[in-house]
Amino acid sequence: MDKKPEHICPICQRPNDAAAERCWYCQAVLSQDEPEEKKGNSDWLDGLREGSEKSDESIPAEAPTSSGSEHPEEVPDWLARIRTRELIERENQANSAKDEDTAESSDENLPDWLKEIKSGNSNGKPEPYEPEPASVPPFEVSSFEETTSAASSGQVNEDDTQEWLSKLASWQPSEPAAEETKPSDIFSAEPKIDKSEQYRGLEEKPQIPSEPVSESPDESFEALGLDKAQGWQKIFPDESEPAPEKPSEILETPKTLPAAPDHSEPAFDFEAFRSEASPQKEQPVVSDETSSAVFSGKAEPAGEEKEETAPEFFDTSPFVPDDLPDWLATATLGKQDKKEEVVTSEAETTPSEQSQDKPKLPDWLQSMRPAAAEAFTNVDENSAQISDEKGLLAGIPGTLHSPENKVDFRKPLGYGSALKISERQKANAALFSSMAEDLFDDDEEAAPKKGKTLRIIFQLLLGVVLIVVMYFSKSNLNDFAIQPALFGPEVIDVFDSINAIPDGKPVLLTADFEAATYGELSWSAQTLLEHLMRRNLSVVLLSTDPAGTTMLTQQMQTVNQKITSYDLDTQLVNLGYLAGGSTGLQFLSGDLRAALPYTHEFEQAWLSPNLESVQSLNDFGAVIVVSDNAEHARFWIEQIEPGLADTPLMFVISAQAAPLLQPYYQSGQVTGYVAGFNGSLTYEQVFAQPSVVTEHLSSFQAGLLFLAILILVGGLIALVRPDPADRKG
């Protein structure tokens, strides 16, 4: 397959289709005039890529043209790109292998991870994983180099490589010293990065051009883009005194980072600290600058007793001894796990290589970087140093230090379902119940009983007094009874109406009251019945109550004892009980004979000579209703009165119903009525026949006046002096 011309993206340096206008990966605009090859790029990674590309180019194209006799298969663009990238990677690996061979001699001082990167890209052959020997100093041999494994071969994605390389570029350490430097005990105290498989990619050596590494600390800091006034140097600016320089000990940082502000003074004077550091083993505070300085140093054999001798680079503590707290001054460094040695790749790289490998971020990426990006990168360094030694995140850089959970996670205690009461709670509950008992004692139960007894006694007393007053008044105060001066017109009309009843016409007398009001109504109706008997009018009895006719018959018999000329057997017809209440009245109004076919003795009612001429209610001389209920009186008015033409409708009612009947009298629907004691008294006076009512007038008046006075006095007392014993139900 012919290799299609490609566009290399100027931003991410990835190949794109020639016809593409934008980069497939980063969507950058692809310039048509842009040569395939990269422009002069000072990125140290480019150097690595170039080497690999050369090797890729040497590798003949494969696979798609395996079947040359066949027509070339039409491959989609995306697949073509993937294949092209694969070829490029292979070429890079081949080139990197070549470069590694050629630069092997000069790469002795490179950090192990960088070496591994180079070997991974060039050879593509996995290096067998060899466990780190115990005596190997941490910075002498790159632990990354030793942990190359089969996983790194052929599986390295160029994209991933570029990503981590770019990250690494941001925290390029200073160039290692030309001579081997003894790693300090500090390094051994630093957290080690776990050489797990996930970090195989880190083992690839980045393809960076070899550039001379600056030997001045200033340049190292400039390359790092670090401000020498950051970190602890900011806090202790006077402490960074220049120390006697030891060229062999001066750590030079590689110029692998973008340009940093020029610092006239070194950011950190290792010489000064080296001379002032105590022989005690002190664990320095790892800061951004010191870490870079640290990482620029070489590793020492881990097997050495670092506690005894201070390393050449960090013989002394980076802090002024007097300023260290006692606990820190007396702290000792523990032995490190050789397998977990921190890979300080920056310290292992040679200055020349680091200067060549000095990364230069593209402009677009640099502009995106925040101002405090260094802090984050340095934080990565710090976190890499303080990564967990134990736990799930052990050896993983850039992770937060997990808290030491010393809490023993056990099953929570179960309290059970039973109520557990302590002795103190029991005592409190008993005290509370005793207090409540004092408040709600039995006396309160006795109070209602007392109230009930008093109530009964007072009511009995009231009844007895009332009876005594009325009895006494009847016998002694009869002469003082006040006779009515005026007669009510309703009573006069009743009298006149009865007087006007034609002879021979029967009168319908209806009992619509209960036994409870028989006493009152018997007195009220007595004079009227007497009047009817004196006129020798036939009376037809009817009752809407089961016991009404019985009571009315008894009343008639009582009156008949006074007027013996009246023959009840011939003049009185008892039609009995009319069922249905108001419905029966409606029936009565519609068909009288059908409503009451039989008498009280179950005889044919309408065969009686008194009822022969009666066909309807209109044939009666008068309809007189004796009632104690105003509602029932209204039923009679509503149901019966419309069917009455000239027949008067009159009532003998209880005093309680009189006000309700008055409008009907005033409207003419009721001819007249005798209401209660006063009405019957008036009727007796009009009839000029004193009867039982006149005899009991004094009792009646005395009783009413007594009650009125009693209620007035009691009401005033209740109004002025409220009863505190009153309680609601």
Place this chain on the structure above:
Amino acid sequence: MSQYEPLIGAAVVILFAILVFLLSRKKAVKQTGAVFRTLPGVKKMVRAIGLAVEDGTRLHVSLGSGSLIDPSCPSGLTGLAALDRIGQLTSTSDLPPMSTSGSGGFQILSQDVISQYAAATNTRDRMDATLAQLAGVTSFSYAAGTIEAIRDSGTSANVLMGDFGAEAGLLCEGAERLNTYTLAGSNSVIGQSVFMALSKDALIGEEVYALPAYLGVKATHQASLRVQDIFRLLIILLMIGGAILKVMNII
């Protein structure tokens, strides 16, 4: 009776029914929510219902001595609606409500209502034939029998809603002696005056017929109460207009 009176009566009944039907629909209830004035007696009764449920005591509903075929029966039917609602509200109480009446028709209906809400609330096992009693066939014998029924049943609150006359005084006195709460209402003016003097809380006039609406029995109860108010206003206007016309000698 005038020939137009039946037609006017029919028109009034039909119009009333139509308005009740229209105002009881969900849409009408949502759009024009009914707002009724507060009846202190009803509020206390609702509280008494709750207290009775908490105490495990009984509620007693008395339907009066009116007959089912009398014009006074609507007050008894109101009491039946209250009994139904109280039965639903006290379904969780230890003692189901009790009903007493003074006529056979209301006694049978109250039994029916009790069995209805017992089936609805799944409390048939607690129902008893004695929960609906005929206390007496006359007014005063009914009052005496009702007092005896209240005394024996563990009642804490009474609802007297029906046709009551002067015998209501005995009922109120007996209830007060037993230290029970009483909410009373009657269609009779005499009964209302007695309740006014003797009971703890009394419903006067048409408040008796508003009780089911306040208890929230059905939407139609509230709708009919609103229609009542409309008709009351119409009657007032007619009366005032008729009086003015009479004064002006037009009619």
Place this chain on the structure above:
Amino acid sequence: MKSPLAVIVAVASGLIVLAGYFFSTPALISTRTTMLDWAVTLAGVAGLVSITHLIFGVHIRRLRESSSKRFFSLIVILVFLATLGAGLYLGPAHPDYQKVVTAVQVPIETSLMAVLAVTMAYSSLRMLKRQRNWMGVVFFLSVIVFLVINSGALAFSAEIPILQELLSGFHQIPAAGTRGILLGIALGSLATGVRILIGSDRPYSG
């Protein structure tokens, strides 16, 4: 579950009777009359059923229970049976049988009325304690005024025209208030009846 048949019967019966009242056609009148007869008969039968339930459902059950009221329930049952037997044998018009009413029922209920009078007098004394509002005060004052008026002690007012007119006015006040209450009661009764007619209120079940 309520039976629709009961609702149909109830609504149809009410509508027929109402229509027979409003529209006086012979068919409707005869139908209404017949149905009213049935209603009256049913009301009587319902009364008999209720009395039977009272005796055999309540009082006999009390006999089985260990209660202090067992003795009184026994008396009720015995008296009931005796009265029923005498009425069936003698008839309601027999003078001896009528003594049951005149010698037993009348004295008992008259006594209850007397007790009511004393009870209401006692309650009137404490009325202001229960209702300390303007309505209670007006009620209290009206009780006293009408007790005095009805006693006849103000008979001398006939000679004083102003006092006579004042007393006549007092007699009119209850009538005016009663009319307003009766109007409201009539509207409420109409509403209750309409709810029964449209089937909304169903105190019966199928």
